[in-house]
Amino acid sequence: xxxxxxxxxxxxxxxxxxxxxxxxxxxxxxxxxxxxxxxxxxxxxxxxxxxxxxxxxxxxxxxxxxxxxxxxxxxxxxxxxxxxxxxxxxxxxxxxxxxxxxxxxxxxxxxxxxxxxxxxxxxxxxxxxxxxxxxxxxxxxxxxxxxxxxxxxxxxxxxxxxxxxxxxxxxxxxxxxxxxxxxxxxxxxxxxxxxxxxxxxxxxxxxxxxxxxxxxxxxxxxxxxxxxxxxxxxxxxxxxxxxxxxxxxxxxxxxxxxxxxxxxxxxxxxxxxxxxxxxxxxxxxxxxxxxxxxxxxxxxxxxxxxxxxxxxxxxxxxxxxxxxxxxxxxxxxxxxxxxxxxxxxxxxxxxxxxxxxxxxxxxxxxxxxxxxxxxxxxxxxxxxxxxxxxxxxxxxxxxxxxxxxxxxxxxxxxxxxxxxxxx
Numbered sequence: 001x002x003x004x005x006x007x008x009x010x011x012x013x014x015x016x017x018x019x020x021x022x023x024x025x026x027x028x029x030x031x032x033x034x035x036x037x038x039x040x041x042x043x044x045x046x047x048x049x050x051x052x053x054x055x056x057x058x059x060x061x062x063x064x065x066x067x068x069x070x071x072x073x074x075x076x077x078x079x080x081x082x083x084x085x086x087x088x089x090x091x092x093x094x095x096x097x098x099x100x101x102x103x104x105x106x107x108x109x110x111x112x113x114x115x116x117x118x119x120x121x122x123x124x125x126x127x128x129x130x131x132x133x134x135x136x137x138x139x140x141x142x143x144x145x146x147x148x149x150x151x152x153x154x155x156x157x158x159x160x161x162x163x164x165x166x167x168x169x170x171x172x173x174x175x176x177x178x179x180x181x182x183x184x185x186x187x188x189x190x191x192x193x194x195x196x197x198x199x200x201x202x203x204x205x206x207x208x209x210x211x212x213x214x215x216x217x218x219x220x221x222x223x224x225x226x227x228x229x230x231x232x233x234x235x236x237x238x239x240x241x242x243x244x245x246x247x248x249x250x251x252x253x254x255x256x257x258x259x260x261x262x263x264x265x266x267x268x269x270x271x272x273x274x275x276x277x278x279x280x281x282x283x284x285x286x287x288x289x290x291x292x293x294x295x296x297x298x299x300x301x302x303x304x305x306x307x308x309x310x311x312x313x314x315x316x317x318x319x320x321x322x323x324x325x326x327x328x329x330x331x332x333x334x335x336x337x338x339x340x341x342x343x344x345x346x347x348x349x350x351x352x353x354x355x356x357x358x359x360x361x362x363x364x365x366x367x368x369x370x371x372x373x374x375x376x377x378x379x380x381x382x383x384x385x386x387x388x389x390x391x392x393x394x395x396x397x398x399x400x401x402x403x404x405x406x407x408x409x410x411x412x413x414x415x416x417x418x419x420x421x422x423x
Contacts, residue, residue: 002286004051039415056101108175195257296320
C-alpha cells in the first residue's frame with residue numbers, strides 16, 4: 001500500500017450530504033458563511049502515483065446563527081476527472097485537464113478551486129462544478145494555488161514546464177485580468193508559493209526542478225537539484241527584479257512579506273533543508289525511506305535589501321511546522337501574528353517578540369484559517385478554523401482556546417488549503 005492511500009491521507013470513496021451537525025461548545029453566531037477545504041482524493045481503485053496528483057475534492061461546512069447546517073463533499077469535476085483527459089496532448093498543454101486539488105478561494109463573486117499548473121475551476125456555493133475559468137481567454141498559463149489579495153486586487157502567477165517558465169498576473173477587484181508579465185528564470189522550478197508587499201512581488205526560485213526523465217514514471221516529475229542554485233527575487237511593479245542568492249532550501253508556503261522602514265523586504269516562510277525536503281517528498285510520494293527520520297519545515301526570516309543587494313537569513317524557531325496563515329488584512333504589510341500547525345497542535349507565533357504558544361488537538365491538525373471578528377480591534381481578534389479528522393474546530397485566535405467543535409459525518413482526509421467565505 002502507498003502512503004498516500006492509507007492512514008490519515010486515505011481518500012474517501014464517495015460524495016455525501018449531512019444536515020443538522022452536532023456542535024460541542026458554542027459557535028459564535030456571527031460566523032455565518034461556509035468553510036471550504038480542498039485536497040487530493042482519487043477515485044476508488046485509482047493510484048495517482050503521488051499524494052499531490054489525486055483528483056480535487058472540496059469538503060464544505062455551512063454555519064449560520066450558531067448552528068452547523070450542513071456538511072457536503074464534492075469532487076471538482078475537471079476534464080481529467082470526467083474524461084481522463086491528458087494534460088499533455090499533440091497540441092501542447094491542456095490547462096483544463098489538471099486536477100484542481102490544492103486550494104479554494106473567493107474573489108469578485110467567484111469561488112475558484114485552484115492547482116498551480118492548471119486553470120482554476122469555478123464552483124457554486126453548494127460545491128457544484130461550473131467549469132474552467134480563463135478570465136475571458138486572457139489567462140494562458142496555469143494559476144498558482146496561493147494568490148495574494150492586496151487592496152482588492154488579486155496577484156498570482158503561473159509556472160511552466162516549458163518557456164515561459166514564470167508569468168506574473170494581476171486581477172482587479174472586478175475579477176478582470178489586467179496584467180500579465182513574463183519573469184525570466186533559468187528553468188522550470190516547482191514554485192508553489194510567493195509573496196507580495198505594498199510595492200514588490202517576491203519570487204522563490206529554489207532547487208526543486210522539473211525532471212524530464214521522471215515525467216513518464218507516473219509520479220510527480222520534480223526533484224531536488226544540487227546544481228540549480230537558490231535565489232529569492234524582489235520585483236518592483238515595473239517588472240525589474242533584483243535577485244538574491246540564498247542558502248539552498250525549499251519553501252512550500254510563505255507566511256507573509258512586508259517592507260521595513262529602511263525599504264528592505266522582510267520575508268517569513270517555512271523552509272525545508274535538502275534532507276528534510278527529500279525525506280518528506282519520498283514519504284508523500286509513496287516510497288518512504290525507513291532509515292530516514294522525517295524532518296519538517298521550520299520558520300525562517302529573510303531580509304532582502306534592494307539597495308545593497310544583500311540578503312540575510314535566520315531561523316526563528318526549531319519546531320517543525322507547516323501551513324502558515326495570517327489575518328489576511330495584513331497580507332503584504334507588517335503583521336505581528338502568524339499561525340501554523342505542527343504534529344498534533346496549532347501554533348501561534350508573535351513574530352515581533354519571537355514568542356510562541358501551542359494548543360494540542362486530538363488528531364491530525366489541518367491548516368488553521370483565520371476569520372476576523374466583526375468590528376475587530378486587534379490583529380488577532382477572531383477565530384481559527386481547521387478540520388481535524390472528523391471535526392471542524394473553532395479556536396479563539398488570541399489565546400488558542402477551543403470554543404466549538406462541529407462533528408462531521410465522516411473522517412476528512414488530510415488535505416491542503418481552505419477558506420472561510422462569509423455570507
